[in-house]
Amino acid sequence: MSGKRRKQWNARAPIFAALGDETRLSLVSTLSDGQRRSISQLTARSNLTRQAITKHLRVLEGVGILHSVRVGRESLYEFDHKPIDEIKQHLEMVSAQWDRALARLKAFVETKPDLRHGDRIAAD
DSSP: OOHHHHHHHHHHHHHHHHHTSHHHHHHHHHHTTSOOEEHHHHHHTSSSOHHHHHHHHHHHHHTTSEEEEEETTEEEEEEOOHHHHHHHHHHHHHHHHHHHHHHHHHHHHHHOHHHHTTOOOOOO
16 A cells, blocks of 8 residues: 555544444434534433533544534534545545456456466466
8 A cells, every 4th residue: 555545544544433433423324414413412312421422422523524513502513424425435446446456356367277267276
């Protein structure tokens, strides 16, 4: 893996880590419908305390997946799809690279009669 590609993955690692928690993933799923919600509304859907939900929201906000908007005395949280879209594009690029690599391997194997029929190549 090139240095540039490694940096790209390293920059995205915190997002994957944040989404690796079941509670945070559930919060993202809830907020992905585009509606802003307060901590009270998000806590009502969970068995967790407001403090626990707040900690999870801070993690998600820290990696840019959520943003809070102050409305009066409340903070409303909303989903930001941009980091997820960037990860999706990156994963599609990696998937395409793997598809090309597997196609090259398939073409190589199919052109080698000894490999195609499962014969072993004798060591010289």
